[in-house]
Amino acid sequence: MPSEHHDAVIVGAGFAGIGAAIQLKRLGYENIVILEREDDLGGTWYVNHYPGLAVDVPTTTYSYYFEPNPNWSRLFTPGPEIKQYADHVADKYDVRRHIRYNTVVEGARWDEDASLWRIALRDGATVSARFLLTATGFLSQPKVPEIAGIETFEGKVIHTTEWEDDFDAAGKRIAVIGTGATAVQLIPELAKRAADLTVYQRTPIWVVPKIDVRFGERAKRLFARVPVTQRVIRWLTDSIYEVMVSVAVRHYGTFRGRFNISAADLSKIHRFATIRDKDLRRRLTPDYDFGCKRPTFSNGYYRAFTKPHVHLQDAGIARIEADGIVGNDGGKNVVDTLVLATGFDLWEANFPAVEIIGRDGRNLGKWWRETRFQAYQGVSMPYFPNYLSLASPYAFLGLNFFNTMEYQMRLMDRLFSEVKRRGATTFEVTEQANTAFLDRMTELLGESLFTMGNCATARSYYFNPAGEPTLLRPSSTESAIKEASEFPLSDYQIV
Known part of the structure; x- marks a missing residue:
């Protein structure tokens, strides 16, 4: 029986997967499917519901820029409200109908002859797609401690x-x-x-x-009726966090x-x-x-x-x-x-969360561990055509995942628009562009807290098993969004 085929398969129905689907739909792709292992959307905000759960950055910042929410109850919103926001966005942008729940992806392999991805599911079925996007999140694989007994x-x-x-x-x-x-x-x-x-x-x-504050009904009405007021608050909280990350992390040596x-x-x-x-x-x-x-x-x-x-x-x-x-x-x-409360296995089980086999049989996880953890613009790797990994080395921007999603959606817009304009079949980042980006990220980390500070005893998930701080992208939000909107198209081989 022939396998089911789509223009794009997205793995994961958290905020990254929802954002990727919204961007693809904006570009005219409707034959897409989101494969989600849980029985509902929301990613970590669906899986986690322990007592006290709340966002740890201001919720004025923790949302899609194009979809502000005037109904947050607090500056640091409880988890259930974040899940409600995910439901609202999925409904408003008609994403929910593309999601297939209780579907576990075992792995994906690039078919060079057919120029498409073949995605293997745990139930034995196979799905094929022209484009593959893994939106499995950074905090998706629970870590169980290895303690005797x-x-x-x-x-x-x-x-x-x-x-x-x-x-x-x-x-x-x-x-x-x-x-x-x-x-x-x-x-x-x-x-x-x-x-x-x-x-x-x-x-x-x-x-x-x-420093938490409650948003009363009057504030909520103001946000809804005069959206610019909420934009101003977001600009303020974004700016505060941007300065904090810049001074304390990226430019630790300077200050x-x-x-x-x-x-x-x-x-x-x-x-x-x-x-x-x-x-x-x-x-x-x-x-x-x-x-x-x-x-x-x-x-x-x-x-x-x-x-x-x-x-x-x-x-x-x-x-x-x-x-x-x-x-x-x-x-x-x-x-x-x-x-x-042992958190997540960020590097061993999550990079990547499923086995990805690219061109010439290159295994993504094996390649990362044998060379270095690397990804052009935090999303692309050479030898992996038509593939974007939204949870990759150098992808996480500052302290706010939504800023990460913002620049990734901009990159998708530029890249997929050019693919459509050329009537192309495949895209793949060049090895030269990938190497240049890795070298630049390494250089920028040179004066960062992770390189110059005292981090040896932190046991931080910012560091990969080789001791390199390759999780965070050492650039400002503005710089990342500008690069995603203007990167040289020659950085990709579009055929």
């Missing part, structure tokens, strides 16, 4: 990406493993009801106060880390004002520079540790037994619930 634990085990909404922490003895951004949001909520809560910390995290020191001092004051125990403050203080690992905002995280039933364990875990956790210090903590 974890499979022997007889109590309840919950990973934050598989939260059970009917779970009640009341009266429970809970252990939380991990102190990343997710844990910072979750721990204060668990502390409200748990009988006993122990937090297992490997690496402390920088936490600064959260000699002054902003990072000031931000670390703010976190220090926050700890001092909240926690009176000097030793506890010391144990919660990172020994790496502010910004090496994604910092976070919270008014309740440090306060949770001041409660008598909340404990910090930073001696390390020796093993897990049927009824609890044995630390490296020999002490045993008996618990009935184990919460894994």
Whole structure:
């Protein structure tokens, strides 16, 4: 039986996949399908629904620029509202009808004779497409810690990406493993009801106060009736974050880390004002520079540790037994619930999230690991025709994924418009353009926090397994959007 064929297949129905579909539809492509492994859209904002979930950048910034939302309830909006926004956008731009749920992609291979991609699905079916776009996100593959004996634990085990909404922490003895951004949001909520809560910390995290405000009905009406008011607020929050990233990360060497020191001092004051125990403050203080690992905002995280039933364990875990956790210090903590706030496997399982075999049999994951993690403009690789990877090295822009999507949609517009204009069959970035872009990114990282700062102990997902900080694109949002709109078309071989 012949395989099903489409103009384009998009893998993933999160905000990247939705944005890619909107751009393709603008360009006149209607025969597209989005393959989504979950049973609903929204990506990480559908999968994650643990208590305390909220966006950690202002929601005035966290949205498609072309589709502002006047109905946010707060500056740092709770997760369910972000999911509602994804639903609204998918409906408004007629994306939902292109989505096929509960469909797991096993891999994709470029068929050189037919000049198309053949995408293998877990159910044994095959889908072919002229264009392939993987929009699997950076935070899509949950990481389960490799701790001796974890499979022997007889109590309840919950990973934050598989939260059970009917779970009640009341009266429970809970252990939380991990102190990343997710844990910072979750721990204060668990502390409200748990009988006993122990937090297992490997690496402390920088936490600064959260200046959150509620948007009342009057503000929402103003945003809806006079959209420019919301644009102004977005410009302000965008600008603040752009300056922060520029000074603290990209141009760390130029400013000699002054902003990072000031931000670390703010976190220090926050700890001092909240926690009176000097030793506890010391144990919660990172020994790496502010910004090496994604910092976070919270008014309740440090306060949770001041409660008598909340404990910090930073001696390390020796093993897990049927009824609890044995630390490296020999002490045993008996618990009935184990919460894994261990984040995501960003590099090993996510780059790429599915096996991609390009021209001449080149395996994308193998090629990245044997050479260097690299992607022209954060989306294209040589030997992979008609393919855009929207979650690639040097793709993530600053702290806001929507700015990343904005420049990627601009690039799609320029590239696909030229392909259509020429009546071409394929596009593929040249090796020369790819190498030049990689060299430029490497040079720009030379004065960044990741190169010049003290990041050795951060254990940050900004760094790949080879120790290179290849996740973030070291350029401003304005520069990335300008490049995506004006890159030389000769950088691609369009046939």
